[in-house]
Amino acid sequence: MQKTSAMNQIHVIGAGLAGLSAALSLTAAGRTVIVHEAGPAAGGRCRSYFDKELGLRIDNGNHLMLSGNSAAKAYIKEIEAEDAFQQMDSAAFPFMDIQSGERWTVRPNKGRIPWWIFRADRRVPGTRLSDYLGMARIIRFRDETPVGDAMRRGKLYWRLVEPLAVAALNTPTQEGLARLLGAVMRETLMRGGAACIPMLPKQGLSEALIDPAIAMLRSRGAEIRFNSRIAELTCNDGRATALRGPDGPIPLQDGDSVVLAVPPWVASDLLPGLVVPDAFEAILNIHFRYEADPSGPLGEAGFIGLTSATAEWVFIKHGHVSVTISAANNMVDDQARAIAALVWPNVVDALGLPAGLKTEMPPYRVVKEKRATFAATARQDVRRPEPATNFATNLALAGDWTDTGLPATIEGAIRSGRTAADVLLKL
């Protein structure tokens, strides 16, 4: 077989975070990379755009990363985008129960020894020390136990674990796997507050995570082709031998290889027979054009978690307030106006605004991501493939849906791209 050289091309299909991180690893190793992206811009499920109706640049959905997301941090460093993120000194998660009006802030201390759980002013009101020991046991699950059965369903569960689990797994807790939540907790909460500092973009997701990656890839000589949907991938004798793009066939030479970093339903279309997750959960984001006072009750965090409410997380953004509802399959087909009308009163309460504003809903945009992530259930988790497959030795899979051991997250997507690149670099 011809030896892989710098002249050989690696085709990365898909310019979401998985494809971009694969391309970064490959260009860093001196490889010639061509990225094919079906859409007019990169970012996939993590991107910003100008919404004409609102007259604002918005993100497709609010994304929260934590400082313990080591692959995401390394990616941000590599694309030199550290300044694109808000700098917070410590971990603070404000919450409000909409029904009772109670507010609290969970403040894990920096170090690994969790002395914060001994201090009533830093932990969830109404919780006992033993509840936290029960929560810590979640990291031990390796079986099919859902989050809802993994600990006692007391105040700590409803006021911290359930909201975090729904956000991290994008799956209702009666089905969402405890082992996937445990994998997230092991790298964040269980490492102490220093690993739980929220990382939020100063502007949008694209400015922080996508545009700088494209610029870095171009500076390393990578070619990025937009509006370049790959409609066919031919494999012969255990090798990928050709792609078909909008301008026709793209034959692959000996030594060329492919990273397939598309969503799972596209991957199984291109590789018939590939087993991939096939059940998904929606995420709703409701963006209201409203300039919130940054010194209001959300304080430095700029976001708040809500319990006993339709809205789950409320974020203050430039010129708008943005609400996330995860695991939203049961609401995704509702009319946008009905969804916004349910959520706006929650925003008024969360921001501590006069109750009279509840009937004065500002202009809004409801963004429905119907297949936001695969459902993090036992049935779906076993359908996640390894990056290397039997289809072709010169092909590696990447995407948050591959077998990363994490739920579908930015961290998982970035890691999957790195792993796929490693597979090809070893050829």
Ligand SMILES: Cc1cc2nc3c(=O)[nH]c(=O)nc-3n(C[C@H](O)[C@H](O)[C@H](O)COP(=O)(O)OP(=O)(O)OC[C@H]3O[C@@H](n4cnc5c(N)ncnc54)[C@H](O)[C@@H]3O)c2cc1C
């Ligand atoms: C609303 C929402 C909120 C989220 N919130 C969070 C959060 O708070 N924290 C977190 O960590 N994660 C969050 N996530 C998950 C995170 O966005 C994803 O895990 C991550 O973006 C997935 O990246 P990816 O590269 O695997 O897939 P994608 O982003 O789907 O990338 C795949 C790319 O392939 C392209 N493509 C498809 N078909 C073809 C083809 N035939 N040829 C060429 N290109 C093709 C697509 O256009 C796309 O750009 C959220 C997701 C959504 C939707």
